[in-house]
Amino acid sequence: xxxxxxxxxxxxxxxxxxxxxxxxxxxxxxxxxxxxxxxxxxxxxxxxxxxxxxxxxxxxxxxxxxxxxxxxxxxxxxxxxxxxxxxxxxxxxxxxxxxxxxxxxxxxxxxxxxxxxxxxxxxxxxxxxxxxxxxxxxxxxxxxxxxxxxxxxxxxxxxxxxxxxxxxxxxxxxxxxxxxxxxxxxxxxxxxxxxxxxxxxxxxxxxxxxxxxxxxxxxxxxxxxxxxxxxxxxxxxxxxxxxxxxxxxxxxxxxxxxxxxxxxxxxxxxxxxxxxxxxxxxxxxxxxxxxxxxxxxxxxxx
Numbered sequence: 001x002x003x004x005x006x007x008x009x010x011x012x013x014x015x016x017x018x019x020x021x022x023x024x025x026x027x028x029x030x031x032x033x034x035x036x037x038x039x040x041x042x043x044x045x046x047x048x049x050x051x052x053x054x055x056x057x058x059x060x061x062x063x064x065x066x067x068x069x070x071x072x073x074x075x076x077x078x079x080x081x082x083x084x085x086x087x088x089x090x091x092x093x094x095x096x097x098x099x100x101x102x103x104x105x106x107x108x109x110x111x112x113x114x115x116x117x118x119x120x121x122x123x124x125x126x127x128x129x130x131x132x133x134x135x136x137x138x139x140x141x142x143x144x145x146x147x148x149x150x151x152x153x154x155x156x157x158x159x160x161x162x163x164x165x166x167x168x169x170x171x172x173x174x175x176x177x178x179x180x181x182x183x184x185x186x187x188x189x190x191x192x193x194x195x196x197x198x199x200x201x202x203x204x205x206x207x208x209x210x211x212x213x214x215x216x217x218x219x220x221x222x223x224x225x226x227x228x229x230x231x232x233x234x235x236x237x238x239x240x241x242x243x244x245x246x247x248x249x250x251x252x253x254x255x256x257x258x259x260x261x262x263x264x265x266x267x268x269x270x271x272x273x274x275x276x277x278x279x280x281x282x283x284x285x286x287x288x289x290x291x292x293x294x295x296x297x298x299x300x301x302x
Contacts, residue, residue: 048248228264241280
């Protein structure tokens with residue numbers, strides 16, 4: 001759970017970050033537009049699941065400044081039963097600057113997130129599927145172990161936490177997980193550190209999902225590579241939270257026993273809907289509206 005302070009730079013980073021001066025970087029970006037949003041992987045995923053009338057429990061640690069976010073969760077019917085407050089810390093904070101090409105530079109203060117290991121999977125009863133998404137380093141390690149020990153299948157989503165883990169640790173995550181979801185950059189880093197190709201990783205999992213931005217996604221499963229197209233969008237407004245929306249679609253498909261072609265397209269459409277709106281939890285739709293757009297986007301009925 002995190003507060004996202006999102007700033008828009010009305011230019012392009014590439015015009016200001018010069019390759020031959022990268023060793024002596026000192027740049028300032030004028031950002032006339034700024035918003036503070038409710039974010040964090042757990043909150044974003046649960047919000048998108050709720051829009052699809054799915055269900056998800058948020059397990060995270062938050063700080064003394066969490067009251068506004070707690071009110072937002074209550075307003076949208078998202079349970080806070082598995083949130084733990086760490087009173088002498090701030091809730092995690094991300095400061096994100098986006099340029100005209102939708103490139104992002106992010107500064108992140110983990111705050112209470114560093115204590116995520118205080119939460120335990122065993123404290124939740126009746127869980128059928130889980131996800132280990134970017135969180136405190138020790139929390140991610142322990143929660144993956146706890147899911148595996150409890151026999152609960154989970155998605156491993158290393159995300160922006162990829163710098164925290166070496167090859168041995170990443171191999172351990174993949175060995176324990178049922179599925180892994182990575183973007184194409186993360187997939188290349190994980191492959192380099194583990195020494196496993198995408199196909200080798202997929203062979204150890206029920207499925208490996210690799211998102212590729214506007215080019216859609218690949219799902220390696222059943223000895224095949226499923227090509228998932230990107231859903232059409234009206235306008236790209238803000239990429240923040242698109243990956244979390246996509247992962248909510250994966251969880252929804254797994255929760256409902258859907259095939260990979262359908263699950264991937266649900267995830268793709270959720271990401272497309274999110275990118276059209278500023279903020280990771282500002283988009284809204286009804287299930288009927290989602291079904292209509294799914295039919296228009298992919299020519300098949302959901």
